[in-house]
Amino acid sequence: MTKFQKLLSPLPLGQGGPTLKNRIIMGSLTRNRNLVPQQVNIDYYTQRAKGGTGLILTEGTLVAPQGTEWPNAPGIYTEEQTAAWKKVVDSVHKAGGTIFLQLWHVGRVAHPDMPIQKATGKPVPGPSAIAARGGKFRQLNNAEYVTPHAVENPHDIVMEYSQAAKNAKEAGFDGVELHCANGYLPNQFLETVSNQRTDKYGGSIENRMRFPLEILDEIFKHFNKKQVGIKLSPAGGYNDVGEHTMEELRATYVPFYTKLNEINIAYIQTMRPGFGDPMYGGVPRSQKELDIFKEFRHLVTGPKFFANYDYSPEEAEQHIQEGKADAVVFGRYMITNPDFAKRVEQGVEFTEQGNPEKDVPLWYGFPEGHPEKGYSDYEAKL
Template sequence: MPSALFTPLKLGSVTIPNRLGMSALTRNRSSATVPNDLMKEYYNQRAAGGAGLIVTEGTLITRQGTEWPDAPGIWDKVQIDEWKKITDAVHAHGSKIYTQLWHLGRVSHPQAPEQIAAGVPVYAPSAISARGGKFRFIEGAPGYVTPTELPDPTTIIAQFKQAAVNAKEAGFDGVELHGANGYLVHQFLDSTANQRTDKWGGSVENRARFALETLKALIEVYGPDVSIKLSPAGGYNDMGMPLQETIDTYGYLLREANKLGLSYITLVRYSAWLDPEYDGKKRGTVHDVIETFHSYLADTPLFVNSGVTPEEAEELIGSGKAAGVFMGMNWLAHPDVGKRIQAGKALDNQPDFTTLYGGVEGNPGAGYTDYKAAV
């Protein structure tokens, strides 16, 4: 029986060679905020290893005080030029590549060097701090702080749009809006982080406005080659609403997003590993995200993310529940996930979590570009 996973799929204006995507993985290997040759090698390896669609690590749309001090950006010409080298390398293998556009919102820190350089406060939908956080490169390893309420959200939407313009110049096939994991878009959606009383908060429609208006701005640049990643069940970065409110919020958002002609929407399933515990209780909203929401996307390809096995990928795609899947941790430790699956070889490299975010002193490629492909 032919593999459903390894059939081409048209997404927006491009066709990906298979339905196996590499999801965004923060790896802290840029030169400050500028992509570099080591990153080029990393993405080149994974395109050669059979990724049909690569989504870059979260890419900052403007200077921000992230917990990840060597996360890349896409707001200036130097960054654009270095990303172009990476997109060219990926395209040489027949793969496609999106960049994930990222604004952290309240989980930046005002004492981080990039936030100081930006000269602006840490902005969020409301002046409500997230619990947690550990900025190890700042003295005392402080946690998250109370942010400044964003006076005019359209200023950030304009930054997302400019980042899309820059991404197009850099040769990306499309852009994925990071709407998951407790970052800015997610903060607007979640009533525990967004308690505004203007048109950007309160009702389901108002809390979804920021995500939808940002998607529309990105479409003005990229047409159908725009996507969004969402984690309705996730508690990461102190997110999570009661179940019915979650269903109402994401149901509305997905119904409206389904009308926009997006290339795909990624839904991240619940993961206990990424769900923090506060006061003895997990923060997320445990439910079956795919069963709950897949019917809202009749006109938009659905990609499933989080803990997907090759066997499950075949079932999800073959049954029509999903158009494709994203894997993350498997791509971390295996540069050749696609080729291994096609050849029936095991995904048996063990990831080294001590080198996940930066390698070892003097060797940033350790645990990054030195994982072995199957012979």
């Protein structure tokens, strides 16, 4: 008899959506490997499907070429990428897994000097001409973020998401997740710290919600609503987003959660505080005391509520038992334990999680000097 009965119980996402074999969700983990998925990507996701994961969320997958800090992050904007992702999906399905693609646009936290951005001939876009504070472009001598070009017609980017969702459907994904967190483009449109537009995409919360809601409307042309999730990080802290006061935070996110609940998508993934820096230059950029369950859980009655950030299996089980969350998203455990779900079920000790600040090759790409440039000891085939 396992002590993780709730965590290991099935979870139906609703009519038209998949039923997850358990409530262990693999978080979206950027691995910085290939613009076009290759055999290493097939093996990586298949290992975690074989390992019993309830739902696999892919690493952030770009809807258009962008000069991200991740020079080898994959995309879903070309036929070649779509065909390559299909091989990943087919292998995951053969292993009995369920996999959603995370749709990603970094917006103002791209850099014009990154080779891919240069090749597009386009400026770095943002909702407004407001630069994010800080910067971490290791390939550019830690260059700082630049002031973005305020997007003239946001609907043009909405249509890039639409094409990406269409490609994801073609590749056979079980669903998609809209990345509206961590200071990326939909998050930038949502919050007042990065959006000071005066057109229909700025000002009121109804206007600031417009961009992510238009994206969802386009996604629904390709996927059932119960095949679509969204990721939110209302506490802020990463990539210089985060409303400056709790009052501003509530004014932004209570209406947004309410609207997402009304639309009744498959799930809302919500990050707890702690990811990213709470301050920059003496100015707050996160609300580290935010209680996501107290503030938002009661607003979510249709979609499932996924909780994320720094969970142990024990706390995950407790929160699901208490009704705080319907499922829990795990990150670092999944990198170092492809069979994490099976280890939870069987009571087997976990491999150490690994530290993204110290274990850079493990976290961000390939192990140093590996002849096959692809596998670490932590990713041994099951």
